[in-house]
Amino acid sequence: MTDNNLWFTEQCEHGGSAFGVKIREHLHSEQTEYQRIDIYATEKFGNLMTIDGLFMLTARENFLYHEMMSHPALFMHPSPERVVIIGGGDCGTLREVLKHGRVTHALQVEIDERVTRLAEEFFPELCIANDDPRAAFLFGDGIKWMKEAVPGNVDIVIVDSTDPVGPAEGLFTEDFYRDCHRALGSDGLLVQQSESPLFNMDLINSIHKAMRSAGFADVRTLFFPQPCYPSGWWSATMAGKQSLDGRFREQDALRKRFDTQYYNAAMHKAAFTAPEFFSKGLL
Amino acid sequence: MTDNNLWFTEQCEHGGSAFGVKIREHLHSEQTEYQRIDIYATEKFGNLMTIDGLFMLTARENFLYHEMMSHPALFMHPSPERVVIIGGGDCGTLREVLKHGRVTHALQVEIDERVTRLAEEFFPELCIANDDPRAAFLFGDGIKWMKEAVPGNVDIVIVDSTDPVGPAEGLFTEDFYRDCHRALGSDGLLVQQSESPLFNMDLINSIHKAMRSAGFADVRTLFFPQPCYPSGWWSATMAGKQSLDGRFREQDALRKRFDTQYYNAAMHKAAFTAPEFFSKGLL
Numbered sequence: 001m002t003d004n005n006l007w008f009t010e011q012c013e014h015g016g017s018a019f020g021v022k023i024r025e026h027l028h029s030e031q032t033e034y035q036r037i038d039i040y041a042t043e044k045f046g047n048l049m050t051i052d053g054l055f056m057l058t059a060r061e062n063f064l065y066h067e068m069m070s071h072p073a074l075f076m077h078p079s080p081e082r083v084v085i086i087g088g089g090d091c092g093t094l095r096e097v098l099k100h101g102r103v104t105h106a107l108q109v110e111i112d113e114r115v116t117r118l119a120e121e122f123f124p125e126l127c128i129a130n131d132d133p134r135a136a137f138l139f140g141d142g143i144k145w146m147k148e149a150v151p152g153n154v155d156i157v158i159v160d161s162t163d164p165v166g167p168a169e170g171l172f173t174e175d176f177y178r179d180c181h182r183a184l185g186s187d188g189l190l191v192q193q194s195e196s197p198l199f200n201m202d203l204i205n206s207i208h209k210a211m212r213s214a215g216f217a218d219v220r221t222l223f224f225p226q227p228c229y230p231s232g233w234w235s236a237t238m239a240g241k242q243s244l245d246g247r248f249r250e251q252d253a254l255r256k257r258f259d260t261q262y263y264n265a266a267m268h269k270a271a272f273t274a275p276e277f278f279s280k281g282l283l
Numbered sequence: 284m285t286d287n288n289l290w291f292t293e294q295c296e297h298g299g300s301a302f303g304v305k306i307r308e309h310l311h312s313e314q315t316e317y318q319r320i321d322i323y324a325t326e327k328f329g330n331l332m333t334i335d336g337l338f339m340l341t342a343r344e345n346f347l348y349h350e351m352m353s354h355p356a357l358f359m360h361p362s363p364e365r366v367v368i369i370g371g372g373d374c375g376t377l378r379e380v381l382k383h384g385r386v387t388h389a390l391q392v393e394i395d396e397r398v399t400r401l402a403e404e405f406f407p408e409l410c411i412a413n414d415d416p417r418a419a420f421l422f423g424d425g426i427k428w429m430k431e432a433v434p435g436n437v438d439i440v441i442v443d444s445t446d447p448v449g450p451a452e453g454l455f456t457e458d459f460y461r462d463c464h465r466a467l468g469s470d471g472l473l474v475q476q477s478e479s480p481l482f483n484m485d486l487i488n489s490i491h492k493a494m495r496s497a498g499f500a501d502v503r504t505l506f507f508p509q510p511c512y513p514s515g516w517w518s519a520t521m522a523g524k525q526s527l528d529g530r531f532r533e534q535d536a537l538r539k540r541f542d543t544q545y546y547n548a549a550m551h552k553a554a555f556t557a558p559e560f561f562s563k564g565l566l
Contacts, residue, residue, distance in 0.1 A: 007301060011290075016327025017510065018290060020301035044299025061481065198344065198510060225508055225516035227300065227481060232515015233508035262558045270553035275545045 008040055008048065010055050012230035015199040019228060021045045021058065027122065032114040034167055039122045045228070047122045049090065051115075051162060055228040057090055059123060065193070066092035066126075067263040068224040068271060069236055073156050073191045074100045075256075075268060076238075076247040080155045081105065084183070086142035086171060088160030089115030092126040094135060097158070099258040106135050111167055113139035143170045149183035157184060159192040164203065172207060177214035177239070184241055190216065194237040196230050197223055197278055204237060205283045211239040218244040221278070222271040224262070291323055291331065293338050295513035298482040302511060304328045304341065310405065315397040317450055322405045328511070330405045332373065334398075334445060338511040340373055342406060348476070349375035349409075350546040351507040351554060352519055356439050356474045357383045358551060359521075359530040363438045364388065367466070369425035369454060371443035372398030375409040377418060380441070382541040389418050394450055396422035426453045432466035440467060442475040447486065455490060460497035460522070467524055473499065477520040479513050480506055480561055487520065488566045494522040501527040504561070505554040507545065 009020030021042045028039040040048045046059025057065070070093050074080045081104040083097050089110035097106045110116055116137065120127045129135060138145065146157075157180045161168040170176055172192070180190045190211065194204050204221060211219045216239035226234035238244065253265035274282075292303030304325045311322040323331040329342025340348070353376050357363045364387040366380050372393035380389045393399055399420065403410045412418060421428065429440075440463045444451040453459055455475070463473045473494065477487050487504060494502045499522035509517035521527065536548035557565075 007294075009292075009301065009303070011303075011305075014327075016305045016325060018292065018301075018303035018305075019515075020292070020294075020303070022294075022299045022301075042299060044297075198508075223508075225481075225506075225514075227514045227516060231508075231510045232302075233510060259559075261560045264559045264562075266556045267558060270556035273549045273553035275550060276542075276547045277544045279547075 008050065010050075010053065010230075012199070015196070015230045017230060019055065019230065019232070021048060021228070023048070028118065030114065032112050034112045037114060037118055039118060049118065049122065052166070054163065056162070057092065057123070058228050059125070061227050062090075062092050062126070063261040064224050064226050065234065066096050067260050068222065069093050069158055069160055069191060069193060070096035071260065071263045072222055072236070072268055072271065073158065073189045073238060074103075075249050075253045076244065077155050077189050078187055078249070082154050083107070083156045083158065084109065084154050086146070086157065086159045086161065087111070087168065088158065090119040090123060090126050091116060091130055092123070093158055093160045095126055095129045098129040098132050098134060101257075104134060107138060108135070109138045109140060109142040109145045111139070111141055143176055146176060146179040146183055149179070151182050152185045154183045155185055155188060157188070157190045159190070161193060163195070172203070172210070174210040174213045177211050177216070181215045181241065186241060188241045190239040192237050194221060194235045196233055197235050197275065198231045198233055201278070201281050204235060205281070207237050208282065211237070216240060217242050220244055220272060221274065223273070223275070224271055291325075291333065293333075293336065293513075295482070298479070298513045300513060302338065302513065302515070304331060304511070306331070311401065313397065315395050317395045320397060320401055322401060332401065332405065335449070337446065339445070340375065340406070341511050342408070344510050345373075345375050345409070346544040347507050347509050348517065349379050350543050351505065352376050352441055352443055352474060352476060353379035354543065354546045355505055355519070355551055355554065356441065356472045356521060357386070358532050358536045359527065360438050360472050361470055361532070365437050366390070366439045366441065367392060367437050369429070369440065369442045369444065370394075370451065371441065373402040373406060373409050374399060374413055375406070376441055376443045378409055378412040381412040381415050381417060384540075387417055390421060391418070392421045392423060392425040392428045394422070394424055426459055429459060429462040429466055432462070434465045435468045437466045438468055438471060440471070440473045442473070444476060446478070455486070455493070457493040457496045460494050460499070464498045464524065469524060471524045473522040475520050477504060477518045479516055480518050480558065481514045481516055484561070484564050487518065488564070490520050491565065494520070499523060500525050503527055503555060504557065506556070506558070507554055
C-alpha cells in the first residue's frame with residue numbers, strides 16, 4: 001500500500017500511471033518460495049490478491065480476464081478436449097475452461113501452490129470446479145513441463161501468467177512457444193496474456209514475432225477492459241498452428257449452455273477488432 | 284493531488300477505486316465562474332486537464348473518447364450537416380466532427396469559456412480545427428440553448444459533458460433530451476457520454492429510460508476503453524429519432540479520408556457489442 005492504509009495502490013512506472021482500490025482490511029500476507037502474496041478485503045471490489053505488490057485479481061472484475069483468456073480459444077478449436085493452463089493458480093481460468101462440455105482433461109501447471117491454496121480460501125467462487133474429475137493440478141515449472149510434454153497431445157495451451165518479469169519471464173520467449181507448438185496437436189491453439197495495448201505495444205510485437213518464429217501460422221490479439229491492470233485495458237494474444245480464419249464455432253457459442261458475464265458470441269468477434277493505432281503499430 | 288506532489292490521483296468513491304498519473308509540473312490552476320481547472324504536465328500522459336479535481340483529459344489517450352463520441356454518430360446519420368456539441372470545451376470532439384466533409388456547421392456550446400481558452404494554450408492539437416469556417420463557438424448554457432433551439436434544425440447533438448453532478452446534472456434529464464429531440468431533424472441522433480459500464484449501470488439505465496421517454500425511438504450504448512476515467516472503461520449512449528438499425532454508412536467509414544487512432548469501420552460495429560452482464564442488466 002503506497003499512499004495510506006485505506007488504499008492499495010499499484011504504480012506502473014513504465015506507464016506513468018497508478019490504480020488503487022479502497023480497502024477494508026489486510027487479510028493475509030505471506031512470502032512464498034517464489035513471491036509475496038497479499039490478500040485484502042476491499043470496499044467495492046470484493047477480495048483482492050496481489051503478488052509482489054501488483055494487482056493479480058479482484059472478485060469484482062476478474063470475470064473479464066478469465067472469460068477472455070478461455071472462451072475465445074475454446075470456441076475456436078474444433079474439438080477442445082485437452083487443455084493445459086500454465087500459471088492460472090487462482091483457478092479462474094480453469095473454472096471457465098471446464099464450463100465447456102467437450103473438455104476431457106484440464107491441467108493447471110502453477111509454479112506456486114500457495115496461490116491456489118489462497119484462492120481456495122479467499123476466492124472460493126473461482127475454485128468451484130477444482131473437484132471436477134476432468135481437472136488436474138501440477139505445482140511446478142510450466143516451462144519445464146512444456147519442454148518435456150508428449151508431442152501433439154494438447155489442444156489448447158493458455159498461458160495465464162504474471163507480467164514478463166521474474167518467474168514468468170521465460171513464458172514470453174520463442175523457446176517456450178516452440179515447446180508449446182510441439183506439445184499442441186495439429187489444430188492447436190496457444191493463448192498468452194499480453195498486457196496493455198496502450199502501454200505495451202513493443203511487448204505485443206515481440207510476442208507476435210516470437211510466436212511466428214516458433215512455428216505458429218497465425219497470430220492475433222484480442223482486447224478487453226480490465227480495470228485493475230495498468231491502463232485498465234488489456235489483451236490476449238492467440239496463436240494457431242493453422243490459420244485462425246473461419247475457426248470460430250459461432251453456432252456453438254450462440255447456444256452455449258453456461259453463463260458468462262462478459263463473453264458472448266458477438267463479443268467474441270468484437271474482441272478481435274483492432275484499434276487503428278494497433279493495426280498500424282503491428283510490425 | 285491526493286497522495287503526494289508527484290502524482291495526481293482521482294479517487295472515485297462510488298467505484299471504490301482510484302486512478303493516478305505521475306506528474307512533472309503543475310502548470311496552471313484557476314477558479315472560474317463555474318469550476319476549478321488545473322493543468323499538469325505528466326510524465327507519460329502529456330498534458331492533463333482536471334476540473335474540480337477530476338480527470339477531464341490527457342494528451343495521450345483523449346483520442347479514445349473524442350473519436351467514439353463523434354464518428355459512430357457521424358457515420359450513422361445519412362447526411363450529417365449540422366452538428367451541435369454541448370460541452371466539449373476542449374475542442375477535441377469538434378476537431379473529430381470537422382473531419383467529416385459533409386458537416387457544414389458545427390456549433391460548440393460550452394458553458395465555461397476558460398476550458399476552451401486553456402485547451403488552446405495547453406492542448407493546441409485539439410484546437411487545430413477551431414479556425415475552420417464551419418466551426419462556431421457559443422459560451423453559454425447548453426440546456427438553455429437547446430430549449431430555445433429552432434425545431435428540426437440539427438442533425439446530431441453530442442453531449443460531451445462532465446459527470447452528472449454540478450453544472451452538467453441537467454444534461455442527463457428527460458427534459459433536456461426532449462429539447463434535443465425537438466431540435467433534431469427527422470433523422471436526428473443524440474449522443475451522450477454515459478460513464479462506466481462497470482460502475483454506472485443504474486445511470487445508464489436511467490439515461491436509456493429518459494431518452495425513450497423523451498420520444499427517441501431507439502437507444503443504444505457503445506463501449507470503449509478510457510484509462511483516465513473511473514474503471515478505465517467508458518460508454519456513450521446514442522438515441523435516434525428513428526431506428527438505428529441499418530444506419531451505419533459502412534462503405535463511407537471504410538473509405539474515410541481522415542486519420543483516426545482508435546475508430547475504424549470494424550471498431551464501429553465492435554463498439555456496440557454489449558457485454559453479457561450489460562444486456563442482462565439493461566431494464
